[in-house]
Amino acid sequence: MNAKLLSREVNKGTGAPVIGVFAPCDPRIDQASRERSINIVKSAAQKLASKIKQPDGKAVEIVYSDILIDAESQADQVARQFKEAGVNILVCVPDTWSFPQLTTLSLMAHFPKDTPINFTTGNSAPRPGVVYTHATAGAIAQFGKLTHINVGKWPDTGQSPEMDDQTLGNLVDWCYAAITFIGLRGRRVVVFGHDSMGMETALAHVLETRNQFGLEITRLDMKLLSDMLQKESYDKEELKKLRLWLEGHAKDRIELPELEKDSELLDKSLALYLIVRDLMVELDAVGGGFMSQLEWGSDSRAIQQPVADIMESLFNSTFDHNGPKPVIPFATEADVQALLTQLFMTWLSGGNPPLFMDFRKVWEKDDLIEFTKEQNLPVSKEDDWIEKGFVDGVNSGSASFDWAALPGSDEDTIMSKISFPKAVDYFYYLGNSVHYISPGGIEGIAARLAYSSLSGMFSMVWDEAKTVELPHDIAQAIRQTANPTWPHTFVVPKYASMTEYKQYAPSNHFHMTWGLKPARLQFWMDFTNVLSITPWQARPAFVEGTDRPVPLLHLINGGEVNTKRLKLGR
Template identity: 60%
Template structure:
């Protein structure tokens, strides 16, 4: 009688890392040189993406390939076993010859879970038409109802060792980022302290839809636990001194402290970072959020505690007192939909720091000119982005990554030299502590976006546009910032296609977010894989921009269009 096997104990779990597997079908009737070429193409495709797709911690996603050409079901079974043993959960098919879809690609695909991302990348080859197979396989998979992405690219028709073009590689890498993002968050969790701040529907933790759509868990903890752990000093006091020393070194007298009590409250804010960081590490969390107001720092019925602004900024940054680190998307006011936005864009960008902002004031061009007249500022430039179009003042009391105090690649020393930490508004935050403020420089290109959820259709959506940061003359900047909160971070954002009227009317929440190094096609591929609705209703934006947008998947086209298909899921 056989006995069940007891598995060895694991001290600390290691989350699964998405692994990409590359394969190719073939036809047993094909000549040997063509088969050799097909094997070389598998290796070429795998090496093209190997090292090019980064996880948020900047480690590359693993890539494996099989040089077993899939002629029939027998080889499909062999490659499937190879891939299972290698932990493959993302598939790339790179055909260079004709083959039989059901005997090859489909026989392999059916041995993986239904939500396994699959991409077909081929050259537009003529001699042994792999592109014909690609269209046949794409059509077959789409007709039986599975999402598949087709990338008809370019590599030479002849020669044993062809190389794909840069554009073909870019298209494939963008899809790989989307697939890795979709797979990487499955089974992971974020940790949110408290409920959504002030009962905002747009910030609610939609626990079941989030679980069903993304496979992501939302661990909810009470803020009392954090308050108790701070009171018990459940942190390394030596490390707290090191963190405070790091702030003193980089911020200096721009950290406003009027007395020793202010200093103690600020230290308490720093201790929050250490405690929450350790809790998130224990739970293998990939992001988080903190409610803060009202109960934590603003409700005078209790004992208001210091604000969490510095803690939130540290989480969203790629560095702290210990040196370089992974940016952990962190949402102020426990804004879970904001957290989801930043989480996915951080993965899609390969770990770039997210920016959390209030949609504080949308300035149309005429409003900027009017303010300039009121403050006696003349001679405004006539050809700048903000004078032609207007701008959005992104301004919030918490969660602004320190990285956004400078351009991408700016040193820690230079970034922190632009950061101030004034005392928090005592009327708004009677618990005290310090805010964070800086001005983001002009010249950062990225995507400004915000997720939403609808109870009507049970779907998440992403409202997005390409955008860039800008600046205005110093006197005008000061006047604009003083109209909101000068002592909070400011990022002046100019959307590429949305008008200021559209931005005023189509915002899905009072918060929005921005990430750099995030190609449009990458986000679109991710929305395809997750069923998230794409919302870009800007009148000035074409429906398809070649070289920017990804081509629509066939499954969208044969089911009434993108939104129609996604509503059926």
């Protein structure tokens, strides 16, 4: 037999998340109940197909089998069907009792141990799929594999029962965590420059990131970008298009005091976006970062280069001069743990734009009363934002344009709220910053990834959060206390007190993504063995209807932290 030469054509969908939906059954059960089980499988698959998307907006492939798994032979058959279809995420929707080892356990033997599996079932008594779920999940936990169960609700009777909205919502949250876990394995991010300004909290933990998340970190020198700018290695016609697009939205808000010099700097900063974008496409990168300081634009001994603020903002936005586009999470200052935080949360939210911020000044109630009094600014002590306080989130780069307006706003509305002033003066070569003040009422999760060499583990410090909108004069006055040319987002955590928030920040940067639910983040942390850090005294250990139920694997192994350490062999 001769060896087979593979085609040079590559299916780019290979390895992408594919969800397989199936059900076990008992061969002794009547035909009507078997047909009902098949209908549940089909209904669950169709509902997921309309709900789950990748960050680029493309649908996640959902497949299902109408072969009910009664015993080992059917388990092998369905497993082989799934493997041929590229299934790497499993959803079991049992409606009847069956025998765990003969069914799902035999199917799982065909897949890697870390394959995500979810059991979603109705809490029904006639043919107790819920009993099967508990029996099988318990068996799986005993041999050290993670699984999640979703004991929800669908009608006990009828041939075509459908799960209720809460049950479906819980399953959708789990699926987003699973596709983030699976979809990012084997992908890469690109970071330009070395360690971020000597910030040890921003290091590229290359081996640990590869081992824990399956992500590669490609590291390129900023000299490449400097050389490509000098050689004008970009499409000059596209640069004109990008410049005209920016001027079309904000010409009267682009500050160019020395017109010829500053216009050239603006062009270079826009060209930088085109250069980096093309490099990232060439490398098939899902995210990026750029060191900038100090060598790029702040060291007077070197040839100064333009600031990269607009470039970074464009990557993190849902549009550019070519129209709508996927968000490509991008971190300023080559902050790799910022990049990873943004990348994971963007995927978990289905592609929503991230916000990169300095954890700048924490304004507590007493600070605000004293400040507004000094500034002769009227304020009501009953306002929510003054009662609890807020963080002034502000940074020169990575500020997604989308955060200038409310979620769902169109491009024109967003861009009408953004200005491009001259950058602050310690960037010697200067260029243009991005400036706006985010509106209030944006809800999501504010978080930051951290790493410890003592445990060899990553953790996520997080809380639910919302933005607040201050009265115009107060917002402008607070803006002047920091960097007035940079974006400002006033963030209020849900559970953390301002004292806790000040003391427990794992870095000087933090990040927020709107529309991200705690359960999705928690499911993902289960898959990736990331420790969940919520040291807020006001937050209960479990918030029903918000948090995901703690997996049985954690309960029988001494809790989440101990289980995750055991899984890593710590």
